[in-house]
Each structure stands twice: as structure tokens, then as C-alpha cells.
Amino acid sequence: MNVSPPITRKGPGAARIGIGGPVGSGKTALIEALIPVFKARGIEIAVVTNDLVTKEDARRLQAGGLIDPDRVLAVEAGACPHTVIREDPTLNIAAADDLEAAFPGLDLIIIESGGDNLASTFSLDLVDWWMFVIDVAQGDDIPRKRGPGIVQSDLLVINKLDLAPHVFVDAAAILAEARQIRGDAPVIGCRARGATVEGIDQIADTIARELLFQDIPA
Amino acid sequence: MQMITDILGPAADYHDALHRLDHRHAVDVLRLPRADLARRRLRAISEGGREIALALPREVQLYDGAVLAIDEDSALVVRVETERWLRLAARNGAVALKLGYFCGNLHWRVRFEGEELLVALEQEDRLYHDRLAPMIAAGEVMVLPDRESQPA
Numbered sequence: 001m002n003v004s005p006p007i008t009r010k011g012p013g014a015a016r017i018g019i020g021g022p023v024g025s026g027k028t029a030l031i032e033a034l035i036p037v038f039k040a041r042g043i044e045i046a047v048v049t050n051d052l053v054t055k056e057d058a059r060r061l062q063a064g065g066l067i068d069p070d071r072v073l074a075v076e077a078g079a080c081p082h083t084v085i086r087e088d089p090t091l092n093i094a095a096a097d098d099l100e101a102a103f104p105g106l107d108l109i110i111i112e113s114g115g116d117n118l119a120s121t122f123s124l125d126l127v128d129w130w131m132f133v134i135d136v137a138q139g140d141d142i143p144r145k146r147g148p149g150i151v152q153s154d155l156l157v158i159n160k161l162d163l164a165p166h167v168f169v170d171a172a173a174i175l176a177e178a179r180q181i182r183g184d185a186p187v188i189g190c191r192a193r194g195a196t197v198e199g200i201d202q203i204a205d206t207i208a209r210e211l212l213f214q215d216i217p218a
Numbered sequence: 219m220q221m222i223t224d225i226l227g228p229a230a231d232y233h234d235a236l237h238r239l240d241h242r243h244a245v246d247v248l249r250l251p252r253a254d255l256a257r258r259r260l261r262a263i264s265e266g267g268r269e270i271a272l273a274l275p276r277e278v279q280l281y282d283g284a285v286l287a288i289d290e291d292s293a294l295v296v297r298v299e300t301e302r303w304l305r306l307a308a309r310n311g312a313v314a315l316k317l318g319y320f321c322g323n324l325h326w327r328v329r330f331e332g333e334e335l336l337v338a339l340e341q342e343d344r345l346y347h348d349r350l351a352p353m354i355a356a357g358e359v360m361v362l363p364d365r366e367s368q369p370a
Contacts, residue, residue, distance in 0.1 A: 124256035
């Protein structure tokens with residue numbers, strides 16, 4: 001049989017996922033909610049944050065006591081947050097590479113984009129899979145406005161479900177409309193902060209199943 | 219679940235072995251949309267019903283005909299789904315400039331074929347037609363019949 005000699009490579013390394021979405025939709029809060037869930041499951045993680053001209057989100061995670069501060073790196077995105085996750089993700093790739101070199105046992109690197117608009121998407125050179133986070137308080141018309149973030153993401157997360165009655169939004173209706181717009185692609189509603197959280201285990205399950213290939217039913 | 223962590227090489231490098239296995243219906247296909255070729259990690263079902271977990275090194279890229287596994291009894295090869303294209307013609311040069319700008323602004327992937335512009339249909343067809351509707355209604359842009367041939 002004509003079989004080439006085996007190729008020696010470094011191996012696949014940690015899975016890299018992106019979290020994008022508008023300003024204030026709860027991307028950092030979602031990471032804060034996911035960290036203890038991953039920790040409890042023995043999944044080793046690190047985080048790269050993107051802010052416009054500060055390291056605000058990285059400092060928040062580093063100060064929160066949920067994760068070793070050395071496992072959090074900040075990228076300052078400048079005026080165009082989508083540029084550093086899509087057109088030229090070099091800075092974020094370098095940050096993820098640095099984390100992987102510093103922590104060789106990592107299973108997962110989470111790359112949080114700066115807050116952006118509905119057109120924001122991730123380059124698959126940077127991440128293996130990405131989710132887009134919106135929240136009910138932005139209005140119940142956000143899913144039907146579509147936009148690449150809404151329709152192209154691997155997972156759409158609708159956050160702050162608990163706020164729905166206070167902003168005159170029907171949570172069940174916005175979830176149903178988002179699912180109708182995305183067809184087979186998943187949508188998960190969640191509440192990332194507060195006395196009780198909701199949907200976080202389901203998001204962690206999706207990541208563990210799709211990226212870490214754990215045997216978790218869909 | 220079968221874990222794949224590297225690409226063995228192009229199908230051409232395994233021509234004879236694949237030919238023999240194909241006669242025994244032992245070549246399984248992992249068929250992917252073109253957009254998924256950029257992924258290093260994914261979970262998918264092959265045409266033969268095998269559950270595949272793909273975790274490639276970051277410097278490795280999938281391609282049509284990539285051999286993922288092969289032995290005396292079976293092989294697994296990547297095949298890319300046929301792409302569908304929306305074929306457009308502009309009424310004049312000014313409209314062509316406008317159409318080109320419009321498609322770029324929406325991040326649509328395009329190809330050029332003579333005086334025709336082809337847009338890759340990567341989402342619901344309706345999304346493309348809805349965006350183009352004003353230019354089509356104004357007679358500025360014409361949707362041409364689909365042809366069997368794919369752009370080069």
C-alpha cells in the first residue's frame with residue numbers, strides 16, 4: 001500500500017473559542033459564569049480579552065478570583081474591535097499562542113471580542129468555533145435584524161432573560177424567533193449573573209461536546 | 219467516535235490504495251461545506267455514518283481530497299460540498315461599481331466571470347435576494363440563470 005511516512009507535528013493544542021456580541025450584552029459576565037463550571041469539570045482554561053483602548057475586561061477577570069490572573073491576557077483592539085478578530089487577528093493569535101506556551105495543559109482558550117455591532121464575526125484562523133451574545137434588553141427585534149453575528153455564529157446566546165418582563169420583551173418569543181431564523185444552528189437563553197444563573201451548564205455542555213468531544217447528548 | 223489529529227496527505231498520494239478500497243466500497247467520505255475547510259476542530263458524521271472528531275494542528279488546513287485515515291480495510295477522505303452561486307449582471311459600469319461595493323460591504327464572497335459577478339450562496343438564498351431587491355426592482359441588476367459549470 002502506498003502510505004506516506006508519518007508526519008511529526010506539535011499536536012492540535014487547546015481548542016480556541018470566540019465570544020462576540022454588542023457592548024454590554026454580558027460577554028464578560030458569561031465568561032465569569034462559565035469559569036467555575038469548567039473548573040468543576042476539570043477543564044483547564046485561559047482567556048484573552050479585547051477592549052478598545054483599555055484592559056478593563058482583563059483586569060475584571062484577573063481581580064475576580066475565579067481564575068489565575070496569569071491565565072488572562074488583554075489585547076487592545078483600537079477603534080475597530082472586529083478587525084482584530086476577523087481581518088487581522090494576529091494580535092489575538094499571538095496572545096493565545098503565548099497562553100498555550102505558558103500553560104501547556106490548557107484544554108480551552110476563550111477569546112472575548114470587544115463590544116461590537118451585529119456584523120461582527122470571528123476568523124476561523126483565530127478560533128475553532130464562536131458564539132454571539134445578545135441580551136433581551138437590547139430589544140426583541142435583534143434576532144430578526146439578522147446580521148452576520150446572529151446568523152453565522154456557531155451558537156447564539158440570548159442573555160439576561162430575567163430582565164425580559166422589565167423591558168417589555170417576551171423571552172419565549174425572542175428565543176422562538178431566533179431559533180426560526182437560525183434553522184438548525186443552536187440558540188441558548190441564559191442569565192449569567194444574579195442569585196441563580198440559567199443556561200450556563202447548557203452552554204458549557206455545548207462547548208465540551210463540540211470542541212472537546214466529550215460524550216454529552218445534544 | 220474516531221479522533222483525527224492530522225491530515226495524511228492528498229488523495230493523489232494514495233491513488234492506488236484508494237482505488238482498491240473504492241472497489242470494495244470501503245472509502246468513506248467526510249463531506250463539508252467550503253466554509254468549514256477553515257476549521258481546525260469540528261465534530262461531524264461521515265457519509266458512512268461514522269462519528270468523526272477532527273482536531274488538527276493550527277498550521278494544518280483541510281482541503282478537498284484530504285486523506286484523514288487509511289489502512290488495509292478502509293479510508294476516510296474529505297470532499298467539499300458543491301458550491302452554489304448567484305450569477306448577476308449589472309446594467310452598466312456605474313451600477314457594476316455600486317454592486318461591487320455593496321457586496322463587499324456585506325462581506326459576501328464573490329467571483330468574477332467576464333462581465334458577470336458571482337456571489338457564493340453561504341446562507342439562505344432569501345437573504346441575498348432581499349438585499350438585492352431594490353437594485354433588481356430598479357432594473358439595475360439582473361439575476362442570470364444558474365449554470366451547471368462552477369467558476370474557476
